[in-house]
Amino acid sequence: MNYRRLGETGLMVSEIGFGAEWMPGDDQEMVSELVGFAMEKGVNIVDCWMADPAVRKALGTAGVCSHRDKWIVQGHFGATWQNGQYTRTREMDAVIPAWEELLSCFGGHIELGLIHFVDSLAEFDGIMAGPFIEYVRAEKGAGRIDHIGISTHNPEVALRAAETPDIEMIMFSINPAFDMLPASEELDDLFKEEYQPSLENMDPQRKRLYALCEENGVGITVMKPFAGGRLFSAEKSPFGVAMTPVQAVHYCLTRPAVASVLAGFRDIDECAGCLAYETADDTAKNYASILANAPQHAYFGNCIYCGHCQPCTAGIDIATVNKYSDLAQMQDEVPASVRDHYLALEVRAGDCTGCGACEANCPFGVPIAQRMAGTAALFGA
Template identity: 45%
Template sequence: MEYRTLGNTGLSVSAIALGCEGFMGKTEEQVCSDMDFAIRKGINFIDIYSSNPDLRSNIGKALTNRRQQFIIQGHLCTTWENDQYLRTRDIEKTAASFEDQLVQLNTDYLDIGMIHYVDSKEDFHEIFNGPVIRLALRLKEEGKIRHIGLSSHNPTVARMAVESGLIEVLMFSINPCYDLQPPTENVDDLWADENYAHSLQNIDPERERLYELCEEKGVGIDVMKVYGGGDLLSEINSPFGKAMTPVQCIEYALTRPAVASIMVGCRSCDEMQAAIDWCTATKEEKDYTAVMTGMEKFTWKGHCMYCGHCAPCSVGIDIASVNKYYNLTIAQNEIPETVREHYKVLTHHASECIQCGQCETNCPFGVAIIEQMEKATEKFGY
């Protein structure tokens, strides 16, 4: 298993983590068996958005005597009514459900308290100017939440949350299909067939800027919907008309700036293993460009996707990393210190480019890499 630091939280999380969907409707014994498998494989991170009391209790029992080894991301603003999950902004229901969650999980704190499902600007302002954020801050002060997070599907709202300085973790939906779509307050738009019927080009700039902003601010991203609800794994259902593998989907998400972990909703140990296989996959197995190139309607031409196909550089420059660090500086007047330090410790720098052009021949997206190296040299000074 690979472990990554989740932003500035200091938490070391497994790159492959668990969504809670796969545990729903299972018995205590089944949940314990699945959790045993996950822990043996090195998984140490789980997201529990559902307020289902049986689900929470079964996970709590599965973590008995090993709570300290596991990082729990639980959600505020979910409650259980009429035997079903309900998103709420009612502060009394939110507070009561949070306390129930601690009891059900047999713990006295959550590593991350995630403000649940904020996709509209109106909802954002209600939360960040009202009792919900005050509750989250109080719970953090009391030690019942160690870090505050927010989940969203809308890059505009997510950016507002990051810029508030009040969240440390963002749970966001990332995959190559969603990345093509502009911001929307209606999450169903991300699945709508009509939104993929016309030609689409390159990552939406608001989404890309969000990932770069999180990297800049030290806000860690954990990813939901990495398979697009399963559509990307199906040639029939994928907007691309080509099926991706779990490993390719995971590799795409994990190469975005600030991303530390992927929450996968696995219904079986076999599905869990299909995600964990990313850890030992070859470069060829991780290569997502085979699906994303040569399409008529969808193109990423001229845009660095951090895929690494430009390698090997004849002088050893890690071109994908140079491009990533340079892109993190574009929207700013000065270079963030963290970005400067990351660039500094690279073994080779942009100024060492001899303009042989081998990388541009290798690049499947037609990126003007030599020009990018010149820009990076000018920006960083070497």
């Protein structure tokens, strides 16, 4: 495993990191097996934005705590679990207990404390002028975190953060598709433009972001490097050609200031597929031919199962419902196994009230209420 310095934090992080969002809270054996495998291969950074206490506990129990000196943990301020659902909030009466619970899962100390999911400049400015940042600073002062960071999908927010003294690192969504798209504070305006004709013409805001982070010593860790797996399918990718995990990882690691790609492993095979990057030759890493003639962007309006749409006022696990819907529509007929999994959900698409609260939280402009109606019709519930 190769290691890179994360900006000016002084931390040396593995090029391939562990984005643990796919980990369940009810299968400790599986989580422990995967954490052990990743650690054996040299992975030393793990992101835990997930708010579910069971998932957090499973990760800590899996070996992160028992080998605490071998792991650098990214924990998130503002990702909370309310009424059985993930809820992103800035309300301190919810932020504080969720953070304290997260700390307890990782031995009372977290290396990287991230301000969770900030995608508008107004929200960023509000956070940096109020009690939220004061609490985060106090946690750093008390030694419960070592460094302050932020997670965002918006390059304009990331640019503002890179020029803010408190912020030492940024978790940013990077992949070959997103990099050719314009920045916007309005989430519904993201990803509407056509791709630029070549890699050299990446969106100037993003190009400036990477250069500024490099210049200012602000390290970047990468989320969504595979766009929810869509880049691996010729049919689903906007490029019309399937990329490999090695190509996608190499793209991310060739951006200035990027230190680690936090891939979402679901099992050992997927983890090994990403770790293959460490022994791949230049031919295997080459992605230029795939990006040479990129067509119009295909991600706007498409769910990549990130979960930021939560909470649902009706209690629907939107990402899971969308996943089952997409799986069902890949076949001529709905597979019985997919139908059974969907029907086993306690709350299904048919329970959607169409209130639109979820759509305001979605970074990708997904018409969620419309999707719920279509899914209910597809499965009959």
